[in-house]
Amino acid sequence: MEISQKNESRDALLNALRTLAHYVNEVANGQLSLLLSTGMVLASQPSSTQTPTMVEKVQLRDGRLSGQLRLDFTPVKAAWEYEVEIGTMASTGEITWNKVILTTSSRGNVLSEMEPGVRYCVRIRTRNGKGTGDWCEPVSLIAR
Structure with missing residues (x-):
């Protein structure tokens, strides 16, 4: 009690x-x-002097289950969050971007609800209070 x-x-x-x-x-x-x-302790605000740089070393791998992909990339120090855009690649090589996910983690991002046998492409850009960085080069993988 x-x-x-x-x-x-x-x-x-x-x-x-x-x-x-x-x-x-x-x-x-x-x-x-x-x-x-007020005498209250203030939380420090995230600060950055410039727009964050582009994400590098993007890896797209099979997930643990069918219909899942795992996304890892090198973190960018000045980034507050990452915008991940997911698309499908047609047989002509044209990419149709159709889903956006926001994350603050650069490791262990699981992309689920992927249709097996379809080639998925992913590109990432960084964001902070000063703006949005450039998109990285797309990486692709066929979902199993």
Whole structure:
């Protein structure tokens, strides 16, 4: 009973602190001097001096199950997230891009619901507060 009371009290306190932080952010309206005057510890904002570079060393491999592909690539330091575009390649070599996924991870991305026997292409670009990087060269693999 004591543990459940502590957990309930903790949840109530966290909720009150979230509400307070939201209120302070609304009143300050982004003014750093007002935020600093509250005495609250500010979370550092992700910062970058330029648009992130292009993703390199993209690898597309078979997943553990049929209809899955695994995507890995070298992380880019200045990137906040990665935009992954998935498409299919026709027999003529033309790529039709039809699905976009956002991820913050550069390792172990599992692309599921792939139709076996179809050649899928993937290209990636980086994003941060300064903008969006260039698309990498597409890589392809036939789903099993």
